[in-house]
Amino acid sequence: MARLLLLLCAASGLLPAAVATIPPPEEAARMARYVLHSCDWGALATLSAQEGLRGRPFANIFSLSDGPPGPCGGSGVPYLYLTDMEISVQDLEVNSNASLTVSLAQTPYCRKHKYDPQNPLCAHIIFVGSIVKVNDSEADIAQKALFTRHPEMESWPKDHNWFFAKFNITNIWVLDYFGGLKIVTPEEYYSVKP
Numbered sequence: 077m078a079r080l081l082l083l084l085c086a087a088s089g090l091l092p093a094a095v096a097t098i099p100p101p102e103e104a105a106r107m108a109r110y111v112l113h114s115c116d117w118g119a120l121a122t123l124s125a126q127e128g129l130r131g132r133p134f135a136n137i138f139s140l141s142d143g144p145p146g147p148c149g150g151s152g153v154p155y156l157y158l159t160d161m162e163i164s165v166q167d168l169e170v171n172s173n174a175s176l177t178v179s180l181a182q183t184p185y186c187r188k189h190k191y192d193p194q195n196p197l198c199a200h201i202i203f204v205g206s207i208v209k210v211n212d213s214e215a216d217i218a219q220k221a222l223f224t225r226h227p228e229m230e231s232w233p234k235d236h237n238w239f240f241a242k243f244n245i246t247n248i249w250v251l252d253y254f255g256g257l258k259i260v261t262p263e264e265y266y267s268v269k270p
Contacts, residue, residue: 098185098199099270101253105260108201108250109270112142113150114185115178116225120156120207122167122174136164140178140243144224149270154178154203154243155210155218157229159236172206176243199252205245215240 099106117139124134139157143150154176158165168174179200180186181193191198210218218240223230232238248260 098180103268104250104252104258105248105264105268106270107199107252108248108260108265109149109152109268111180111199111201111252112152112154112178112203113270114180114183116141117182118154118176118178120164120174120176122164123171125167125170126163134164134167136162138164139222139226139229140176141221141225143221150221151217152266152270153221154245155221156207156241156243157218157222157226157232157238158207158241159238161236168207172208174205174207174243176203176205177201178203196251196254199250202249202251202257203243203245204247204249205243207241208244210240210242214242218242 099110101107117137119135120138121133121135124130124132126134140154141150142153142155160166160169177200179193179198181191181198181200185191186193186195186198189197193200222240229238245262245265248262248265250258250260252258
């Protein structure tokens with residue numbers, strides 16, 4: 077059965093991430109990978125560069141992807157499709173530091189278990205780092221990751237000068253159980269399979 081699932085996953089890449097079993101709380105790095113891969117969007121917080129808000133926190137919703145949907149996992153790299161016309165991207169041009177929060181609240185998991193989004197059992201992950209444009213060799217990976225999850229992106233106006241970017245992770249906090257946040261290093265995060 078496991079071989080069949082892997083075969084289907086490799087062939088289609090379209091099976092929902094919810095098919096996979098949620099990792100146990102003692103596997104924080106794996107939980108972080110699982111939650112990111114299960115999410116199609118996240119809240120990106122920047123320091124505003126806008127007049128009247130300069131230096132204040134500013135959160136905005138962005139579509140993201142770490143790879144095609146399905147239980148095979150993803151790369152763990154949050155990719156984004158951005159334009160300089162977007163207000164948060166203008167903030168990032170002044171200061172590329174940001175935080176990104178993703179939560180299982182956007183999946184059927186928390187609703188199924190009747191977990192409020194603020195309940196620690198409705199796991200959420202906070203990434204801290206910076207947004208960087210991807211180089212040409214990584215652009216194909218980012219495009220596949222994003223356009224398989226967000227096919228509408230392909231038709232967005234070309235004159236908006238869209239570009240592929242990634243969230244360069246420096247710190248990771250996991251809240252998936254009672255007792256407070258768990259700290260996961262990027263090395264731990266990238267070394268596990270979701």
